[in-house]
Amino acid sequence: MNITLSADEELVKKAREYAARQGTSLNRMIREYMEQLASISDTDRIAEEFAMLAKQEGGASPEGFVFDREAAHKRKTVVS
Numbered sequence: 001m002n003i004t005l006s007a008d009e010e011l012v013k014k015a016r017e018y019a020a021r022q023g024t025s026l027n028r029m030i031r032e033y034m035e036q037l038a039s040i041s042d043t044d045r046i047a048e049e050f051a052m053l054a055k056q057e058g059g060a061s062p063e064g065f066v067f068d069r070e071a072a073h074k075r076k077t078v079v080s
Contacts, residue, residue: 005030 007015012026019026040048061067 015029016026019029022029
C-alpha cells in the first residue's frame with residue numbers, strides 16, 4: 001500500500017541524508033518504524049506509559065493518594 005506523507009522539505013532532506021549514511025532509504029526507515037509501532041504489544045505500551053508517568057511524577061503518587069493493599073489485591077468476580 002502506498003501512503004502520502006506531508007513534511008517540511010528541509011526535514012525530508014536531512015532524513016534522507018541520515019538514511020543514506022545508514023545505508024538505507026528514508027522509505028525503508030519509515031516502513032521499519034511503522035512495523036515496530038504495529039508490533040508493540042499492549043504490555044509494552046502499558047510499560048512505556050508507566051515509565052513516562054513515573055518520570056513525570058518523579059516517582060511520587062498524586063497528592064492525597066493512599067495505598068490500599070486490600071483493594072490492590074481484590075479479585076474481580078466473573079458473573080456468567
